[in-house]
Amino acid sequence: MTWLPGGGERRWAIAIVLALAALAPLPLAGPRDDVLNFVFLVLLSITLAQSWNIVAGYAGQVNLGHAAFFGLGALLTRALWTSGAPVVLAMLAGALLATAFALLIGVAAFRLRGAYFAIGTLALGEILRTTVSNVLPEISTLPAASIASYRLAHRYYLALILAAVSVLAVAVLASSRLGLGMRAIREDEAAAEASGVGALGLKLIALALSTGLAGLAGGLFAYYHISYYPAHPFGPQWTFDALLMTFIGGVGTLHGPVLGAVLYVLLKEYLAVRWVDFHLLIFGALFIAIVLLLPGGLVQAAARARRLVTPAR
Amino acid sequence: MSILAQQLVLGLLIGGLYGLAASGLSLIFGVMKVLNVAHGELIMLGGYGAFWLVALLGLDPFLTLALVIPGALLLGVGLYWGLFGFVVRADEETRVKNSLLIGFGLALALHALAVRLWTADERSVPTPYGGAVFTVGPLSIPAVRLLSLAIAFALILTLQLLLTRWRWGKAIRATAEDWQAALLTGIDVRRAYLLAFAMGTALAGAAGTLVTIGYSVSPSIGLEWTLKALIVVVLAGLGSMLGTFVGGLVLGVAEAASAAAFGGPYREVIGLVIFVVVLVVRPRGLFGR
Numbered sequence: 349m350t351w352l353p354g355g356g357e358r359r360w361a362i363a364i365v366l367a368l369a370a371l372a373p374l375p376l377a378g379p380r381d382d383v384l385n386f387v388f389l390v391l392l393s394i395t396l397a398q399s400w401n402i403v404a405g406y407a408g409q410v411n412l413g414h415a416a417f418f419g420l421g422a423l424l425t426r427a428l429w430t431s432g433a434p435v436v437l438a439m440l441a442g443a444l445l446a447t448a449f450a451l452l453i454g455v456a457a458f459r460l461r462g463a464y465f466a467i468g469t470l471a472l473g474e475i476l477r478t479t480v481s482n483v484l485p486e487i488s489t490l491p492a493a494s495i496a497s498y499r500l501a502h503r504y505y506l507a508l509i510l511a512a513v514s515v516l517a518v519a520v521l522a523s524s525r526l527g528l529g530m531r532a533i534r535e536d537e538a539a540a541e542a543s544g545v546g547a548l549g550l551k552l553i554a555l556a557l558s559t560g561l562a563g564l565a566g567g568l569f570a571y572y573h574i575s576y577y578p579a580h581p582f583g584p585q586w587t588f589d590a591l592l593m594t595f596i597g598g599v600g601t602l603h604g605p606v607l608g609a610v611l612y613v614l615l616k617e618y619l620a621v622r623w624v625d626f627h628l629l630i631f632g633a634l635f636i637a638i639v640l641l642l643p644g645g646l647v648q649a650a651a652r653a654r655r656l657v658t659p660a661r
Numbered sequence: 662m663s664i665l666a667q668q669l670v671l672g673l674l675i676g677g678l679y680g681l682a683a684s685g686l687s688l689i690f691g692v693m694k695v696l697n698v699a700h701g702e703l704i705m706l707g708g709y710g711a712f713w714l715v716a717l718l719g720l721d722p723f724l725t726l727a728l729v730i731p732g733a734l735l736l737g738v739g740l741y742w743g744l745f746g747f748v749v750r751a752d753e754e755t756r757v758k759n760s761l762l763i764g765f766g767l768a769l770a771l772h773a774l775a776v777r778l779w780t781a782d783e784r785s786v787p788t789p790y791g792g793a794v795f796t797v798g799p800l801s802i803p804a805v806r807l808l809s810l811a812i813a814f815a816l817i818l819t820l821q822l823l824l825t826r827w828r829w830g831k832a833i834r835a836t837a838e839d840w841q842a843a844l845l846t847g848i849d850v851r852r853a854y855l856l857a858f859a860m861g862t863a864l865a866g867a868a869g870t871l872v873t874i875g876y877s878v879s880p881s882i883g884l885e886w887t888l889k890a891l892i893v894v895v896l897a898g899l900g901s902m903l904g905t906f907v908g909g910l911v912l913g914v915a916e917a918a919s920a921a922a923f924g925g926p927y928r929e930v931i932g933l934v935i936f937v938v939v940l941v942v943r944p945r946g947l948f949g950r
Contacts, residue, residue, distance in 0.1 A: 410758070410761070410762075456941045457941075459941055460941070462754055462758055463696055464940060466758075466761055467696070467698075467761075467940075468941070471891075471933045471936050471937050471940075472937060474929075474933055475930055475934060478926070478929050478930050478933075479927075479930060481926075482924075482926040482927065588765070591765070592769075595762075623777070626773060627773075628769045628772065629773035629774055629777070631769065632766045632768075632769035632770030632771075633766070633770050635762075635765075635769070636744065636766035636770070639759055639763055639766065640744070640759075640763065
């Protein structure tokens with residue numbers, strides 16, 4: 349097991365994958381559809397948050413155009429799958445498109461540092477969203493035959509696999525030389541370059557991995573929804589969701605985004621019953637508090653609390 | 662031909678508001694190195710302030726500026742004390758990044774709050790002289806929007822005068838130039854920051870009022886206006902408020918021209934494309950002096 353991260357991260361990786369495996373028999377128990385839908389949303393959110401975590405948490409590049417890659421994955425997957433391709437192949441093609449686009453713009457975008465990269469990618473995402481909503485203004489609905497054969501359990505298992513893949517990908521990355529180089533760039537890019545880390549190459553690798561996973565998550569979105577506007581998955585709220593979940597849980601950690609995703613979806617679904625979008629007020633405020641007071645998110649809060657209760661050795 | 666000219670005139674008219682929207686962002690970023698991405702949401706709040714004053718008190722829409730501007734000034738003071746004042750303690754790079762994140766959280770919270778308070782519907786305010794139009798040759802110019810442009814220009818001029826003539830205005834510019842040197846000459850840098858942030862917020866409030874009068878306001882206009890302001894700041898650079906105003910006019914006209922060339926829906930795209938290209942060609946942005 350040398351490829352697994354050492355220490356705490358290895359334990360977290362094993363714990364999360366075991367927890368995901370425990371969710372596998374759920375559809376067999378024949379629960380209500382809303383339970384299955386809820387777990388599906390949590391799993392999709394874990395994948396989305398984890399994908400953003402790679403480029404922002406580990407490589408330190410705050411990508412505010414993440415939705416563009418989620419959207420590209422959804423776009424191509426939907427097109428290929430509805431015209432007859434197997435869904436897994438369609439999703440892989442969607443991920444490939446997202447990654448290819450990311451590498452295309454990455455070389456230019458990574459000339460921007462820090463906040464300039466953030467607002468540059470935000471603008472790129474909006475360009476893509478506006479263009480897609482102009483070119484494809486019609487709602488995309490599955491044909492009647494597909495609706496008749498729709499099985500929620502299929503979506504559920506794909507989501508489960510994807511969430512596990514994303515957690516394992518981050519776990520492997522975190523322990524590898526690549527991950528070490530990325531963290532060096534995050535802490536101090538100039539110092540990393542001076543010690544022989546090829547910053548541009550590593551940032552491109554992080555972006556490729558991150559956008560590939562986002563593309564897969566987008567493909568899952570396209571496979572799951574019966575009808576949606578093609579521009580919807582390009583909307584900035586997907587970026588914002590990923591950012592909130594990752595930061596609230598703990599940016600740059602393996603288990604933080606998972607924790608953040610579970611909490612976020614729980615509160616969102618609970619509050620949506622009475623107050624649409626009210627969760628954003630709470631999470632917006634929580635997010636500000638975390639940036640100001642607790643940059644490590646809930647994971648850091650838990651570590652501090654643990655240090656308080658365990659006596660000093 | 663006259664249709665194109667008409668489009669360009671309308672582009673010029675909204676361009677003045679782009680300039681006004683950008684001036685506040687430019688002032689705050691130039692002085693504090695704080696990038697407040699909730700600027701568009703502050704504009705939105707200003708718009709709803711005007712909407713309320715008209716709906717509840719029956720004020721003339723343009724007169725609401727007399728209340729919205731001081732209100733936004735106070736809001737700016739509160740936001741500085743409560744949030745952005747903490748960010749300026751860090752070094753410059755952390756400052757930009759953290760302010761971006763805080764602004765982002767603030768934008769989400771304000772958007773959700775606005776949906777709670779005013780619902781997601783679009784609102785506009787009726788003006789008693791709303792339909793009045795000046796006709797110049799083949800062109801027709803809506804009086805309300807022309808007045809808005811004039812007010813925007815007057816506000817920018819006032820700001821420019823404040824920054825060049827007023828004691829504290831000079832202190833703000835000195836702080837923008839080099840805060841350490843400013844500190845050494847005895848300038849209260851923290852107060853200069855506070856003033857710059859409050860004035861920037863007041864400008865956002867004024868811009869929001871004019872947007873609501875000439876067009877409409879809804880909780881979701883924030884991101885769009887933040888992007889417009891960012892585009893103008895990148896185009897015009899920092900340091901000159903008149904330059905920012907001209908940058909706004911240029912963006913308005915460019916949008917109108919691209920809408921005429923590629924069709925209406927693409928008017929939003931041109932500005933973003935300009936923005937990305939400028940950023941990539943000059944990675945530090947035209948933000949740098």
